[in-house]
Amino acid sequence: MSEGGIARPVRPRPRLRTLGITAGLLAFTVFAAREVKFAISTFWEVWKNPLWEKFWPVPWDWVLDRSNVIDPFVETFQIAILATIIGCGLALPISFAMSRLTTPNRPTYLVTRSVMNVVRAVPDLFWAKLLVTAVGIGAFAGTWALSVFSLAVMVKLFSETIDNADPRPLEAARATGSRHLPAIRIGVLPTVLPEYVAYALYVFELNIRASIVLGLVGAGGIGRVLEAQRQFFRFDRVLGMLIIVFVVVFVIEQVSVAIRKRLV
Amino acid sequence: MTATHTPSTVPRPSPPTGVRRRRALIALALVIGGAWSLTGLDITLARVLGAPADVWDIFKQLWPPAMDEALDRGVVGKVFESVYIAWIGTIIGAILSLPLAFLAATNVAPRWIRIPVRQLFNAIRAVPELIVAVIFIPITGLGPWAGTLAIGLHSVGTLGKWATEAIEGVDTGPLEAIEATGGRWVSGMRWGILPQIMPIVASFWLFRFEINVRASAVLGMIGAGGVGAELVSQLMFRNFPAVGAVLGITVLVVLTIDTMSATVRRRIIAGAARTSGPDLDADRNAEALADLTGFRR
Numbered sequence: 001m002s003e004g005g006i007a008r009p010v011r012p013r014p015r016l017r018t019l020g021i022t023a024g025l026l027a028f029t030v031f032a033a034r035e036v037k038f039a040i041s042t043f044w045e046v047w048k049n050p051l052w053e054k055f056w057p058v059p060w061d062w063v064l065d066r067s068n069v070i071d072p073f074v075e076t077f078q079i080a081i082l083a084t085i086i087g088c089g090l091a092l093p094i095s096f097a098m099s100r101l102t103t104p105n106r107p108t109y110l111v112t113r114s115v116m117n118v119v120r121a122v123p124d125l126f127w128a129k130l131l132v133t134a135v136g137i138g139a140f141a142g143t144w145a146l147s148v149f150s151l152a153v154m155v156k157l158f159s160e161t162i163d164n165a166d167p168r169p170l171e172a173a174r175a176t177g178s179r180h181l182p183a184i185r186i187g188v189l190p191t192v193l194p195e196y197v198a199y200a201l202y203v204f205e206l207n208i209r210a211s212i213v214l215g216l217v218g219a220g221g222i223g224r225v226l227e228a229q230r231q232f233f234r235f236d237r238v239l240g241m242l243i244i245v246f247v248v249v250f251v252i253e254q255v256s257v258a259i260r261k262r263l264v
Numbered sequence: 265m266t267a268t269h270t271p272s273t274v275p276r277p278s279p280p281t282g283v284r285r286r287r288a289l290i291a292l293a294l295v296i297g298g299a300w301s302l303t304g305l306d307i308t309l310a311r312v313l314g315a316p317a318d319v320w321d322i323f324k325q326l327w328p329p330a331m332d333e334a335l336d337r338g339v340v341g342k343v344f345e346s347v348y349i350a351w352i353g354t355i356i357g358a359i360l361s362l363p364l365a366f367l368a369a370t371n372v373a374p375r376w377i378r379i380p381v382r383q384l385f386n387a388i389r390a391v392p393e394l395i396v397a398v399i400f401i402p403i404t405g406l407g408p409w410a411g412t413l414a415i416g417l418h419s420v421g422t423l424g425k426w427a428t429e430a431i432e433g434v435d436t437g438p439l440e441a442i443e444a445t446g447g448r449w450v451s452g453m454r455w456g457i458l459p460q461i462m463p464i465v466a467s468f469w470l471f472r473f474e475i476n477v478r479a480s481a482v483l484g485m486i487g488a489g490g491v492g493a494e495l496v497s498q499l500m501f502r503n504f505p506a507v508g509a510v511l512g513i514t515v516l517v518v519l520t521i522d523t524m525s526a527t528v529r530r531r532i533i534a535g536a537a538r539t540s541g542p543d544l545d546a547d548r549n550a551e552a553l554a555d556l557t558g559f560r561r
Binding site: 074 | 298306345386389395413486492
């Protein structure tokens with residue numbers, strides 16, 4: 001300590017590559033910001049927009065009328081329930097085919113995995129719009145689209161769970177001479193079933209949210225009413241609907257989180 | 265010794281009755297829910313049987329995709345517009361959510377501010393991006409800026425929640441050291457916590473960016489900029505080869521970004537794990553998944 005304490009260590013100089021990457025990202029950000037017409041002033045000017053007045057007051061009589069909002073909202077739920085049952089039901093066997101641990105053979109593994117990756121890369125509402133074109137406007141197309149999408153999400157989550165399952169019960173079952181399916185049924189399924197249920201609840205939450213917006217592209221549910229009122233510039237009704245949607249989604253999420261906590 | 269040579273004398277144990285009853289209840293709930301939904305949605309057997317043929321009719325026209333036409337119409341530019349929207353939206357979300365996360369973490373923020381900030385995160389997460397965009401479009405006008413704002417605001421919910429949990433998981437040693445030297449609260453956050461959480465938080469940002477690319481592609485369908493508008497108009501004209509091209513380019517870009525982002529995320533996390541042993545990568549992945557799905561193993 002006689003030299004006046006330990007010298008502060010020299011700060012390492014940034015490497016050339018780090019500087020290059022930073023500069024590249026900055027340039028990309030600036031370019032992207034211009035492309036999306038970034039305007040920081042929006043954050044304070046947005047409040048002065050006279051259109052806000054059209055959001056108020058909320059016409060509760062109209063919003064709480066059965067045929068205006070409640071019935072389409074029920075339809076939204078029915079789409080979500082059906083899509084969850086179909087999607088998660090199909091996901092159970094496909095996930096087992098898609099996991100390294102339980103796949104029957106390598107071709108099945110590769111084919112299911114790549115098909116599901118492509119399905120998942122197409123956003124949910126793109127599916128909805130495609131199916132609306134194919135089978136006509138309405139809840140039927142929405143149910144189809146959401147089933148496909150929940151299947152894709154579910155197999156991704158669940159097959160990874162199976163990948164991480166304990167392989168020893170499966171090996172034990174195989175050592176007794178069991179065939180493939182019974183071995184999985186006894187050796188793997190019981191250990192991953194709680195997570196399957198938890199993921200299914202999670203997918204149901206996703207589906208509730210997704211089915212609300214499905215109607216924006218003509219696939220049934222509350223979004224249909226939302227889109228119509230938006231086009232009539234009845235933002236007060238839109239706001240009323242959104243409040244209802246918000247409260248319901250919020251409550252469902254809290255319930256679902258509580259159930260999942262108990263499950264896993 | 266004889267006992268080991270007499271198999272099948274021990275009866276197979278039956279599952280506890282509680283499990284059976286619960287399974288029956290779940291099955292009953294599923295059947296009732298499914299039946300209720302089926303009747304409500306006017307789904308008839310004829311439609312279900314007819315649908316695969318209809319869908320196949322459309323899907324087989326998607327191939328071969330009309331790539332030349334799509335390139336002429338500037339679809340690639342539109343896809344990149346979606347990417348820009350997602351990028352700027354993610355940055356807005358990151359900038360807004362990081363300070364808020366410090367106010368929401370149990371170990372560094374007082375209770376009176378923690379509860380409202382957490383509820384704000386929950387509230388934001390409950391509203392889909394598209395709905396936020398529906399509100400923003402009349403205010404900012406049609407175009408990419410409305411979509412960017414919607415994505416930015418919506419990202420605050422998830423990014424804030426994840427960052428909060430990262431902060432709650434830190435080692436409090438550095439924080440105590442700074443307090444012991446008389447450092448202020450802000451210094452503690454800046455030097456005691458931020459360096460610890462930055463790798464995981466940066467990887468969360470990238471993860472959210474991947475999600476946002478998909479979300480911004482969808483936003484175009486209601487006029488908030490990006491590739492969605494192109495898909496809608498080509499479907500309206502029933503120009504299916506062009507639809508195939510739009511879908512193909514979108515999927516290609518989405519998958520490329522996913523792969524790139526996953527590689528960078530792995531490097532960020534591996535860099536952070538260098539001192540802490542090889543298992544951390546898997547742990548952090550599990551952590552990210554737990555955050556995404558809202559529960560822990």
